[in-house]
Amino acid sequence: MDAQRLLARRSFTELHARARAQALLDPGSFRELIDPFERLASPWLPRQGIVTQADDGLVVARGLLDGNPAVVLAIEGAFQGGSMGEVSAAKIAGSLELAAEDNRQGIPTRAAIVFETGGVRLQEANLGLAGIAEIQAAIVDLRRYQPVAGIVAGPVGCYGGMSIAAGLCSYLLVTREARLGLNGPAVIEQEAGIAEFDSRDRATIWGLSGGEQRYRSGLADRYVEDDAAQIRQALLACMRAGRPGRCRSERHDAFLPPLSQADGARPAEPAEVIAAFGEELRA
Template structure:
């Protein structure tokens, strides 16, 4: 009997090599290229020459493939500018191959906590670009994700996993949006005890994810078995419908949950193994237009609501089950624009999502509204979609992780990216906070992003207080670092230096805009819509701006070198 080779114990190169056909491994941008992070050394962190990501070309089952493997032992597998650009660049090259008629499949081996906090918005932008490439690549070939090791897959990269055609996990692996320690810090130990390891694995572990339909294959920790699972997944081809597109199914599943009860893993398996899919796969009940009258209960004021009401004017708001997601179609200058916003709802059935966070219902409902527009416009003019962004974070909670918040956010990402690829101009207007996974789900897939120039418009992976708790730095230390690196700052002017903003709109009162100011913003949005309508449907323009040429030079250099080495 042969010696079994552990997949988990292998480093990133060994894992990538184990998946590829023997003798076909060829690494791109290897350590001798010295494509390391230009940002870590100034923070006193020793960089790594491959920045913790291995890109390997070769074949799987005799067919062209690229394997992208994250090294969890470097910075916890965190995604920074260079590592993120390597992943996005490889996926973009695979996409280019497929568009030219040469089928190249992609496999991601994920061992990551999400964005590398020290590089902040570099990682956030990179993950959005990774996600955009996956949604585009899935139109041609399946994208398979392997999560095997003890770090698992968390943060924005869990949303990335939720976009994949197939997810393969081991029992040791974990998959969730928010890490246990982060939930405990944000919501308290009564909400989530990160030291209760059996509970943690019962919620986010591989066996539970597969049993509840949030992952596809449970495999043993053996390299050859993982390889065969990857081959089997690729041979199955594209699914009839990706999990992140199954909106009606998952909204129905959430409807079977009583949020007032602290559901356990065993009970969730029972509930979600019911044969309820046949009831909902024909589509959810269509939303209806209301008459424009105010709801019976006073709404909580937020910038998202202020600007949604201001920009929709007299247009009727669509009404659905969840008042935390606002939607309205507005006729302007001869075309239709769909406005979407996530707003506070004190009566949210999930109590961890009452302050405007993107939670379970919010993610799936955003996806529903966007998908409805895409389907309705399939044979006609593509309406513009405007995401009004004022989201303090994703929801932090026991139920959220148990019920797959990562997948709800992936559904929203999928919907926005699919709309963009279908020719819908997608524009984001940042009027308040744009934080972490919530911003990935609602805003970062836009063709064009605009923002109000205001001190309270903030973009970052975490709030300052949260980042200080996680990194064990003081807020003052974080602010000091931010003065030397725009990507680590929270303010919108620093974010604008990264080149992703289409326009920073000055001279607007965000909390009480005048009629003239509303008209000004509406006009700027329309200009952005027209700009997006006449340009590429991907996110490549973000690296073509004058600001990006200097602030994201590493992202550009990685892609250029990747392109040269690809063939």
């Protein structure tokens, strides 16, 4: 990257959730729903001595994308690792459900979700899990009408049940800094031992679950530089493409044969994963 381009770049990963939503929507169209002044915080965290956040770490923004009605849902990774509790999950699920209802009423509302999350909030485990299930159902409902785009930028990544939600999106955009996986490195090491996964080995972490690897192995659709303008342009391109013929979760038949041939007796190597799945699975 040349110096002039580097100076002009605005890092998307360094923005907080509200600024990310503003960067994605058409200029001047951002309008926040259930903002912090509504004081809709988790009722469960104070009981465990944890300070709440007025928006429960989730920004709901209505506005326009390419001149069309849209909702952007941005998770704040700096609050509780972006984990999903009762309130934050309900804000996402409810917004997606309303967007689907818009479409049934003839209003072509599309959605973008900025994933920055470790998954369910352990302090609200059952409520968080139920909320994530509602999010997943709402994504599947809405994507029948309009594209639902997911963005994983970093630095928290996207893990747990929310990684399944990301996989259900019509399109998934990732950066080099992104990470995507069902279980995080520390969880894998804790449950299976360091021989299975060393959570301190950053090269292995990004080699197996980093954005570039996920793109090359067919689990993401766009690999984008960490630049707010470029991510917005990639998002608009996905929206203009419309709903894909088959979403990734509808193409499971292409992923299962390589997966069934994997050798579970030893840790996978990044090159082996790419060779097994290959870029043709993105088609």
